Amino acid sequence: MTEVDAIKILQNLNSIPLLAKKLTKQKDTPLTAYLEKEAEAIGIAIDALEAQVPKKLEIWNGQYQCPACESQFGNKDDVDDMANAKKPYCHFCGQALDWGGVK
Numbered sequence: 001m002t003e004v005d006a007i008k009i010l011q012n013l014n015s016i017p018l019l020a021k022k023l024t025k026q027k028d029t030p031l032t033a034y035l036e037k038e039a040e041a042i043g044i045a046i047d048a049l050e051a052q053v054p055k056k057l058e059i060w061n062g063q064y065q066c067p068a069c070e071s072q073f074g075n076k077d078d079v080d081d082m083a084n085a086k087k088p089y090c091h092f093c094g095q096a097l098d099w100g101g102v103k
């Protein structure tokens, strides 16, 4: 199973506590509080898995930047000058990076 497959399953799973909360039609009960916590935990797991799926770098104003946190890594010449600059993860947020197409 890939991270993308797991994300899809967790996203489907995340609809269950939200649906259950809606069906109870009650507010501020121990059950609705638990369901909100459960949905939050699943959301955190989805975010962590999404960070493990490499995303292509974005180019903004001539600068390569992280697709998740938008931190900038420098322009093409900067990246070319630093042979080891193409790190597999953003050192600011941990997002896995896809350097495909960046020479």
Ligand SMILES: [Zn+2]
Pocket: 066, 067, 068, 069, 070, 071, 090, 091, 092, 093, 094, 095
């Ligand atoms: Zn980042």
